[in-house]
Amino acid sequence: MGTEAFIVRPFRAGDAAGVRSVLAASYGAEATPSPTYDWWSFGCSTAISGFMVAEAAGRIAGVQPMEIFPFADGGKHLTGALLTGVAVHLDCRRRGIFSALVQACEQEAWRQNAAFITTMPNEKSRPGFLKAGYTDLGRRQLLVRPLQPAALGGKLFPVLGHLAGAAGGVAQAVIKNIRVTNGLTVRKISDIAPEIEMLAARHEQLFPGLRMRRSAEWLRWRFLESPLRKYHLIEARDAKGALAGFAAATMDDREKFKVCYLMDLFVGEKCHAAALLAALCELARNEKAEAVAAVVSSPALIDTLSHAGFWLVPYWLPLKKFYSVARFNPNRPAPAHWQKLAGWYQTLADWDNL
Ligand SMILES: CC(C)(COP(=O)(O)OP(=O)(O)OC[C@H]1O[C@@H](n2cnc3c(N)ncnc32)[C@H](O)[C@@H]1OP(=O)(O)O)[C@@H](O)C(=O)NCCC(=O)NCCS
DSSP, X not given: OOSOOEEEEEOOGGGHHHXXXXXXXXXXXXXXXXXXXXXXXOOOTTSEEOOEEEEETTEEEEEEOEEEEEEEETTEEEEEEEEOOOEEOGGGTTSSHHHXXXXXXXXXXXXXXXXXXXXXXXXXTHHHHHHTTOEEEEEOEEEEEESSHHHHHHHTOHHHHHHHHHHOOOOOOOSSSEEOGGGOEXXXXXXXXXXXXXXXXXXXXXSOSBEEOOOHHHHHHHHTSOSSOOOEEEEEEOTTSOEEEEEEEEEEXXXXXXXXXXXXXXXXXXXXXXXXXXXXXXXXXXXTOXXXXXXXXXXXXXXXXXXXXXXXXXXXXSSOOOEEEEEEOTTSOOOGGGGSGGGBOOOGGGOTTO
């Protein structure tokens, strides 16, 4: 299907096999959801799907999933669109299919009154977004807290291992119903308490920025209902039993070592972050992870994590680069702080295939 004309249209249920084959050709069969699982129907009930496909010679030639989610900024509620995992069939590349898919998503997003479209492109799709005029928001910061510096250093990053050794003093806490610092009790949980929304609102005041709204429903969908991956959830309660902190993480076996990724973190007071993160490190160590990593945009959160023993991985290291780009609805004013990633609150929970 190399040179045929193509059309772009919304996804239909009958497209499943074609979509899967484009994804498998682009990302590899192992990274493609199982044939029994329609991942694009893995919708959040609070989101509107705007999945677009390109069809050429009766076959699916390209896919661009999009979800329109509730967002919040400084207490104001709005909607924003998130693009994930664009892929064009190998035989059909450089014919403008990706550009056409993204344009169709934009039209749908503006029709739904989304304030912006954002995505986290990789090196392959980023040039196309920039060419199309998307704002380059910058790069999210990768932070790492090694748990077994000696072992880690000997494997992939001698430099990381060395610096980790110098940082030293990994805090201790046990994931049982025991007290850790600040009079908090930290435990593993298997459900999201409704009070989480109050905690998320307090967290938003401490760590401001334009963000996808972390409602209890969204958190359940993101961390409890995912058929793709298992998430570990922990919560901290104060002496009176009130919810004081929440963290979500997932373990990932990378090429040479196992990493625990911090997906999300909420605290009611900044001083509670260290205790919660110490507990998370203990959980990660129990799971045989060699490091805990986070990827975040918020300067306040970067600061809090670095105070809790995480260190900032320099941008020049040859590791995956965490880009973010956005386009703003031409019919709505976009505040100046949306133009830079520092004005956004993004964590790994916002997507990034984890
Ligand atoms: C990235 C991808 C979707 C681009 O699809 P495409 O249909 O070939 O892209 P388009 O033809 O619409 O290209 C639009 C612009 O993007 C840029 N672009 C696309 N492919 C590029 C490449 N390989 N190298 C550099 N720039 C590229 C160019 O600026 C291009 O405009 P031009 O052809 O006029 O120079 C496709 O290469 C792909 O599926 N890659 C593998 C999956 C993947 O990594 N997706 C990204 C996930 S975040």
